[in-house]
Amino acid sequence: MSSTVLEPPRGVRRWVGLALSLVVLLATWSVVAAADLVEPHYLTPSPLQVWDAFIRANSHHAVGGGIDRVVRGEENYFLWEHLVVSLRRIGLGLLFGVLVGVPLGLLMGSVRWVGDLVGPYVDFLRSLPPLAYIGFLVAWFGIYDTSKVWLLFLAAFPPITLATINGVRGVRQDQLNAARSLGASGLQLTTAVTLPATLPDILSGLRVAVGFAWTTVVAAELVNGLPGIGGLAYLSGTQNKIALSVACILVIGLTAIALDAVIRTIEKLVVPWRGKA
Structure with a gap:
């Protein structure tokens, strides 16, 4: 047996x-x-110290060793409230990135001379680090949310545009010819053939854009970034609250992973044929 x-x-x-x-x-x-390999010892907080900082940031707690002064979270906001504000800023940046990047990518991928003309500028924006132009955006749009959303838009816009271009150029010519033989107009070709065929690439570009937006959120919230998870991570680091800074970094990373999982789930539901012969 x-x-x-x-x-x-x-x-x-x-x-x-x-x-x-x-x-x-x-x-x-x-x-x-x-x-204690690093001195002073608070520069290497333990997991328990980071967890304690996370709990304190989400609760009312006494400061200064006394019980007469109780503060709310960190900088008068709970950590989850900082996260929600940053998510709203990132969401707006991504929304505008999709609204501008997808139509522009469809146009650049369909009309070659437009792609040749605009392509270098998109590549230029893609190669710039966020800190290179955060000062200009603050000078132009002020220290409030407008400059932050602009920065996040500029981080999200290039990958969405480039992914859309690649998707358009990958559309099979026989599909377009079949639609033309049935009398489809240019607009119908775009909405009924090109856009659905490009959707998997657009979603892939959106995943990359979400990653870029999260890596940019700290830079976006350097100036008047509170409330905001990136601003709190930066401020706590400058104040030697390393445990809190690590807690913020972990929250940013885990939230980014969760958002990526959501996009992948949407991708499976919207384009279930992707990866299948």
């Missing part, structure tokens, strides 16, 4: 692997923090 060993499903193995890697990471982090 032969015995068969039942292997756990792939999804279970994946989650077990992630859990084990997380345990190893936390254990290594705790050992490094306890070893």
